Amino acid sequence: MLRGGPPGARNAPSLEQINAEVFTLTYGSIVRQLISDFEDIEEVNKQLEQMGYNMGIRLVDEFLAKAKITRCSSFKDTAEVVAKQALPMFLNVSANVANWSPDQTECSLILTDNPLADFVELPEEHRDLKYCNVLAGVVRGALEMVNMEVECRWVGDMLKGDDCYELRVKLKEHRDEKFPYKDDD
Amino acid sequence: MTIACVAFIGPQNNPMYLRSLEPASDDQYMKLHYVVHCSLDAVEEKVLLKRGPGDVQESYLGLLYPTEDYRVYGYLTNTHVKIIVLLDDEAPVKDDLVMRVMKRLHNLYVDTTSNPFHKFGMPISSPRFDAALESIVSVYPRPGGSVGGFKT
Amino acid sequence: MNARQTAKHSLNIVDRPLTKNRAEVPTVSLSAFAYLFSEYIQYLVDRANSISELEDRLERVGFEVGLRVLELLSYRDKALRRKTDVLDILRFIHGPAWQYLFGKTADDLQQAANADDEYYIRDYDLLISRYISVPRSYEAFNPGTLAAGMMRGMLDSAGFPARVTAHYMAHKDRPRPITTFMIKLEPSVLARQAQMEAARKG
Numbered sequence: 001m002l003r004g005g006p007p008g009a010r011n012a013p014s015l016e017q018i019n020a021e022v023f024t025l026t027y028g029s030i031v032r033q034l035i036s037d038f039e040d041i042e043e044v045n046k047q048l049e050q051m052g053y054n055m056g057i058r059l060v061d062e063f064l065a066k067a068k069i070t071r072c073s074s075f076k077d078t079a080e081v082v083a084k085q086a087l088p089m090f091l092n093v094s095a096n097v098a099n100w101s102p103d104q105t106e107c108s109l110i111l112t113d114n115p116l117a118d119f120v121e122l123p124e125e126h127r128d129l130k131y132c133n134v135l136a137g138v139v140r141g142a143l144e145m146v147n148m149e150v151e152c153r154w155v156g157d158m159l160k161g162d163d164c165y166e167l168r169v170k171l172k173e174h175r176d177e178k179f180p181y182k183d184d185d
Numbered sequence: 186m187t188i189a190c191v192a193f194i195g196p197q198n199n200p201m202y203l204r205s206l207e208p209a210s211d212d213q214y215m216k217l218h219y220v221v222h223c224s225l226d227a228v229e230e231k232v233l234l235k236r237g238p239g240d241v242q243e244s245y246l247g248l249l250y251p252t253e254d255y256r257v258y259g260y261l262t263n264t265h266v267k268i269i270v271l272l273d274d275e276a277p278v279k280d281d282l283v284m285r286v287m288k289r290l291h292n293l294y295v296d297t298t299s300n301p302f303h304k305f306g307m308p309i310s311s312p313r314f315d316a317a318l319e320s321i322v323s324v325y326p327r328p329g330g331s332v333g334g335f336k337t
Numbered sequence: 338m339n340a341r342q343t344a345k346h347s348l349n350i351v352d353r354p355l356t357k358n359r360a361e362v363p364t365v366s367l368s369a370f371a372y373l374f375s376e377y378i379q380y381l382v383d384r385a386n387s388i389s390e391l392e393d394r395l396e397r398v399g400f401e402v403g404l405r406v407l408e409l410l411s412y413r414d415k416a417l418r419r420k421t422d423v424l425d426i427l428r429f430i431h432g433p434a435w436q437y438l439f440g441k442t443a444d445d446l447q448q449a450a451n452a453d454d455e456y457y458i459r460d461y462d463l464l465i466s467r468y469i470s471v472p473r474s475y476e477a478f479n480p481g482t483l484a485a486g487m488m489r490g491m492l493d494s495a496g497f498p499a500r501v502t503a504h505y506m507a508h509k510d511r512p513r514p515i516t517t518f519m520i521k522l523e524p525s526v527l528a529r530q531a532q533m534e535a536a537r538k539g
Contacts, residue, residue: 015366015367015368017364017365017366017440018365018366018370018440018464019362019364019437019438019440021299021363025299025301026373026399026402026483027373028401029398029399029401029402032301032302033394037384047380051376051377051380054379055373055376062368089366090366090368090369091365091366092364092366115365118299119296119299119300119301120301120302121297121300121311121312121313123302126302196496262408262412263407263411263495264494294408295409295411295412
């Protein structure tokens with residue numbers, strides 16, 4: 001009953017699966033509880049990002065172990081890997097990378113299919129909620145683990161009427177690799 | 186098939202949504218509420234009648250009763266939500282047709298409950314729900330009119 | 338267009354087929370769920386003043402999921418007639434609902450020996466607990482409480498209010514403790530059952 005693996009990813013092996021709707025509904029329930037825990041929607045947004053960040057720093061290990069990709073050296077490569085391998089591996093959706101800045105330090109991750117937000121209709125009183133902010137945190141946390149410090153912000157949100165989810169990712173600092181091993185050893 | 190009104194009533198017989206498909210005055214709305222409210226008794230009766238062992242508890246309850254102006258149809262979900270549809274056709278309407286609309290309305294209800302911001306038992310206040318309901322009902326256009334109507 | 342997208346809800350309800358195709362269940366990786374779940378547990382650990390508060394809050398998250406799951410399943414599952422009997426709803430939870438939630442049916446369903454308002458459902462390897470590590474100082478906490486909340490939500494939604502708790506139990510044939518859910522039905526449910534029995538006979 002549980003399909004293994006995303007149809008689009010060629011290199012990523014299939015991870016154990018769970019019903020997407022259970023994931024979606026659980027996330028929705030968590031968001032709603034956070035809203036009742038904090039009075040301020042901005043606090044909820046921060047909390048979601050922080051949770052995502054904590055998740056991101058942990059899931060990188062699993063991803064690198066299972067994706068068997070060669071280590072990315074550039075921010076551009078990394079963005080492509082996130083969009084075309086990591087997102088499919090974990091969420092069975094893929095994203096596009098677009099809208100690169102001329103100096104190649106800023107780009108957008110664009111999704112039209114987002115299991116976090118299925119069925120969701122944002123009420124007017126929560127219009128400032130960044131419902132998918134956990135994803136922004138995951139990207140920031142994961143990239144930090146490969147020595148890229150980034151800032152993420154949402155510039156498109158389908159829950160707010162836009163035609164896609166667009167996460168703007170800006171590279172702040174790419175720290176020199178200090179791994180004890182290199183590709184050609 | 187001419188749909189005059191669609192209503193959703195919760196498990197505690199709490200009204201969650203009532204929509205008239207044509208412009209209605211406050212008085213007319215009162216009347217619709219009344220008709221829908223009375224239909225709940227008919228729902229109970231139908232359900233009780235099917236209480237015996239081996240009796241299949243279908244969701245679609247069919248024609249509950251006719252009033253002077255409307256034919257009242259009912260549908261009861263497993264979560265005890267009642268969907269009531271008022272038709273103002275003169276001639277009898279095929280059950281198949283009404284059942285199809287009811288199922289779509291049930292589907293709509295389920296979609297809306299899947300929203301984490303949905304509050305169970307409370308009146309449904311969702312522009313998306315309103316729009317989707319219109320698109321279900323507009324498949325059966327009312328003679329001479331658009332799908333207008335306001336809800337309370 | 339992958340299976341997830343075709344199964345997804347759209348606003349054009351009239352275009353959607355009336356019977357949902359149950360063969361294709363959209364999925365995400367269990368890892369995604371586990372990371373989210375672990376992180377939320379950590380969030381609760383940081384805030385709760387006691388294990389019981391931690392469990393209550395987690396249970397509430399599960400409860401809201403359960404309410405919605407039963408609505409979904411009620412619509413989709415042709416076999417799910419309106420449940421009027423306690424055993425019917427419990428069998429449904431043990432079977433199709435568990436299958437939907439966790440990919441397999443639960444392992445046992447049992448009535449308590451000397452209490453007709455108490456039932457047990459057991460899962461030898463609860464999917465959602467599988468990769469969750471609990472901070473040492475919270476050893477008594479059971480992540481299965483999320484599933485207990487889901488069960489309470491489903492029961493409540495179907496008209497069978499109950500309390501549901503999750504417990505770990507060692508099992509001689511299993512390498513890790515199994516999860517036992519204790520379901521305690523509210524008195525109103527039993528009263529109704531008794532009434533129905535009387536009506537049936539009378």
